[in-house]
Amino acid sequence: MAGHTVRSFDEELRHLRDIIARMGGMVESQLALATTAMVKRDVALATRVVETDPQVDAMDREVSHHVVKLLALRQPMAGDLRLIVGSMRIASDLERIGDYAANVAKRSLVLAQNPPSVSYGPIERMGRMVQEMLKDTLDAFATDDAAKAMSVWRRDEAVDEMYSSLFRTLLTYMMEDPRNITPCTHLLFIAKNLERIGDHATNIAETIHFAVVGEEPEGERPKGDTSSLAAADVGGSSDAS
Amino acid sequence: MAGHTVRSFDEELRHLRDIIARMGGMVESQLALATTAMVKRDVALATRVVETDPQVDAMDREVSHHVVKLLALRQPMAGDLRLIVGSMRIASDLERIGDYAANVAKRSLVLAQNPPSVSYGPIERMGRMVQEMLKDTLDAFATDDAAKAMSVWRRDEAVDEMYSSLFRTLLTYMMEDPRNITPCTHLLFIAKNLERIGDHATNIAETIHFAVVGEEPEGERPKGDTSSLAAADVGGSSDAS
Numbered sequence: 001m002a003g004h005t006v007r008s009f010d011e012e013l014r015h016l017r018d019i020i021a022r023m024g025g026m027v028e029s030q031l032a033l034a035t036t037a038m039v040k041r042d043v044a045l046a047t048r049v050v051e052t053d054p055q056v057d058a059m060d061r062e063v064s065h066h067v068v069k070l071l072a073l074r075q076p077m078a079g080d081l082r083l084i085v086g087s088m089r090i091a092s093d094l095e096r097i098g099d100y101a102a103n104v105a106k107r108s109l110v111l112a113q114n115p116p117s118v119s120y121g122p123i124e125r126m127g128r129m130v131q132e133m134l135k136d137t138l139d140a141f142a143t144d145d146a147a148k149a150m151s152v153w154r155r156d157e158a159v160d161e162m163y164s165s166l167f168r169t170l171l172t173y174m175m176e177d178p179r180n181i182t183p184c185t186h187l188l189f190i191a192k193n194l195e196r197i198g199d200h201a202t203n204i205a206e207t208i209h210f211a212v213v214g215e216e217p218e219g220e221r222p223k224g225d226t227s228s229l230a231a232a233d234v235g236g237s238s239d240a241s
Numbered sequence: 242m243a244g245h246t247v248r249s250f251d252e253e254l255r256h257l258r259d260i261i262a263r264m265g266g267m268v269e270s271q272l273a274l275a276t277t278a279m280v281k282r283d284v285a286l287a288t289r290v291v292e293t294d295p296q297v298d299a300m301d302r303e304v305s306h307h308v309v310k311l312l313a314l315r316q317p318m319a320g321d322l323r324l325i326v327g328s329m330r331i332a333s334d335l336e337r338i339g340d341y342a343a344n345v346a347k348r349s350l351v352l353a354q355n356p357p358s359v360s361y362g363p364i365e366r367m368g369r370m371v372q373e374m375l376k377d378t379l380d381a382f383a384t385d386d387a388a389k390a391m392s393v394w395r396r397d398e399a400v401d402e403m404y405s406s407l408f409r410t411l412l413t414y415m416m417e418d419p420r421n422i423t424p425c426t427h428l429l430f431i432a433k434n435l436e437r438i439g440d441h442a443t444n445i446a447e448t449i450h451f452a453v454v455g456e457e458p459e460g461e462r463p464k465g466d467t468s469s470l471a472a473a474d475v476g477g478s479s480d481a482s
Contacts, residue, residue, distance in 0.1 A: 061457070068326055075316050085309055088326070092333070106469040174415065174422045181415045181422070185429065189469075192430070216302070228347040228430075 009074050016066055016087050017142075020094070023059040024138040026052070027094050030101040031134065031197065035127035038108035038190065039120045046112070049105035056098035063091035079211070086211035090141065093200040093207075097134065100193040100200075107186040116183030118173050123187060126162050126194050133159070133201040140205065146212040149205040153217060159198035160224035166191045167227035195225065250315050257307055257328050258383075261335070264300040265379040267293070268335045271342040272375065272438065276368035279349035279431065280361045287353070290346035297339035304332035320452070327452035331382065334441040334448075338375065341434040341441075348427040357424030359414050364428060367403050367435050374400070374442040381446065387453040390446040394458060400439035401465035407432045408468035436466065 007015065030049050037046035067088045070076065076084055133152050140148035170184045170191070202221065209217045248256070271290050278287035308329045311317065317325050374393045381389035411425045411432070443462065450458045 064326075068322060071312055071326070072318060072322055077313060081309060081313055085305075085312070085329070088329075089333070092330070103469055110470055171422060171426060174426075175419050178416050178419065182412060185412060185415075185426070186469075188426065188429075189433070192433075228344055228427075229351055 009076075009080075012066075012070055012074070013080065013083065016063070016070070016084065019059060019063055019066065020087055020090055021138070021142060023056060023063070023091060023094050024134075024141070026056055026059070027098045027101065028131070028134055028138065030056070030098055031104075031127070031131055034101045034104040034108065035124060035131070037105055038111060038127075039124055041108070041112040041115065043109060043112050046105040046108045050102050053098055053102040056095055060091045060095035064088055079214070082211040082214065086207045089207045090204050093203045097197050097200050100197050104190050104193050107190050110186050111183055114183045114186075116173075116180060116187060117177070118170075118180070118184065118187070122162070122166055122169070123191055123194070126159065126166065126191060129155070129159055129162065130194050130198045130201065133198055137201045137204045137208070140208050144208075144212045146209045149208040149212075150217060152205040153202050153209075154222060156198050156202040157222035157224040159195060163191050163195040164225050164227040164230065168230050171230070250317075250321075253307075253311055253315070254321065254324065257304070257311070257325065260300060260304055260307065261328055261331055262379070262383060264297060264304070264332060264335050265375075265382070267297055267300070268339045268342065269372070269375055269379065271297070271339055272345075272368070272372055275342045275345040275349065276365060276372070278346055279352060279368075280365055282349070282353040282356065284350060284353050287346040287349045291343050294339055294343040297336055301332045301336035305329055320455070323452040323455065327448045330448045331445050334444045338438050338441050341438050345431050345434050348431050351427050352424055355424045355427075357414075357421060357428060358418070359411075359421065359425065359428070363403070363407055363410070364432055364435070367400065367407065367432060370396070370400055370403065371435050371439045371442065374439055378442045378445045378449070381449050385449075385453045387450045390449040390453075391458060393446040394443050394450075395463060397439050397443040398463035398465040400436060404432050404436040405466055405468040405471065409471050412471070 030052055033045055034049045036042065037049060067084055070084050133155055136148055137152050139145070140152065167188065170188050173180045174184045206217055206221075209215075271293055274286055275290045277283065278290060308325055311325050374396055377389055378393050380386070381393065408429065411429050414421045415425045447458055447462075450456075
């Protein structure tokens with residue numbers, strides 16, 4: 001409420017956390033709405049998600065500018081510095097998640113015109129899984145909870161596996177009936193978008209871990225996506241990934 | 242050659258620029274090799290590209306650590322600060338480009354097993370286009386050339402348009418012959434990877450512009466990708482993008 005232009009360093013950090021939290025909430029809601037728009041074939045809702053995207057982009061730029069200003073005017077050290085630099089990374093991951101959610105919404109516009117004859121069940125489940133990951137990541141950021149962040153990190157493998165399995169299933173549907181090709185291709189890209197959202201949530205989890213603990217998480221990031229090597233009917237390509 | 246551990250600030254900045262240049266060169270070569278591996282069905286080459294990816298990831302982390310150290314120990318101002326913070330963004334974009342190149346290589350392993358009955362011509366052209374964009378971006382970074390960076394920025398629209406057109410063509414091939422479905426789906430994702438590489442080169446161009454000039458490029462980023470709204474045979478969906 002105060003009209004002060006001079007804020008204390010703590011207030012500046014608080015402000016930075018607030019922008020990220022608001023941006024996170026916005027992206028969370030976009031992702032949930034995009035999934036709903038797809039399943040319900042709700043064109044108006046899908047359009048709204050697409051139209052909200054520029055706001056998220058603008059917040060990413062706001063974070064960047066704020067970070068550069070903070071670094072220039074204060075000389076943050078250790079944990080504060082990691083938080084400030086980490087915020088820029090997190091905002092950029094959130095911005096990408098917003099883009100992917102908008103793309104899901106765009107593709108659900110086509111799906112509303114060319115409804116596939118396949119169940120939305122698996123892709124909806126995948127959507128819910130990455131929504132949970134994003135939610136827990138944002139909670140972990142708000143509470144500096146490195147352990148919670150790591151629980152997200154470990155869940156990414158399950159999303160990757162779901163994606164690989166969905167990829168094969170969709171290819172098989174396309175083989176069975178050429179009328180499935182257009183809608184299933186869009187479902188394939190929607191699944192890919194969700195998988196990428198999981199990756200970005202995992203990036204954010206890593207950034208939080210580094211900001212809080214001062215070290216990268218130990219070990220390789222678990223990976224379950226073998227779809228790049230998939231042929232339609234579970235063609236047993238020896239996995240190089 | 243000197244064994245000094247204390248470097249001048251200028252030397253530190255020079256070192257940062259060197260890491261980015263080396264990382265850029267590595268990613269450039271990965272992208273070129275991945276495209277060649279695809280066209281020539283060269284399994285050994287594709288495997289090499291996939292195996293190089295962790296090196297690029299390690300360089301991204303090296304840049305982050307170096308940036309955090311520089312920010313903590315020096316108090317960079319204005320242009321130096323923008324360069325330092327921008328380097329972190331550029332490294333992260335390069336890391337993503339490396340990932341996409343590795344994914345092209347992975348998918349070309351499947352394509353070598355399931356060769357599509359379609360010409361590689363258009364996708365090879367798209368590959369060359371984004372290679373040029375990446376090259377010019379790295380040149381612009383090395384010479385602080387904001388105008389050259391902007392020329393890359395403007396070229397992204399053509400890549401998007403190429404991708405949209407390729408997307409429709411590939412869908413049509415899949416409709417014509419179900420045996421095309423598996424290989425053309427991988428080609429579809431390869432095209433998407435190349436389109437994303439174009440986006441990341443464009444991100445880097447924006448970062449260079451900001452680092453050199455101190456301002457974001459003016460105007461909206463030109464966009465030509467309408468594939469999210471595409472049905473197979475140029476289904477005239479009114480474009481919302």
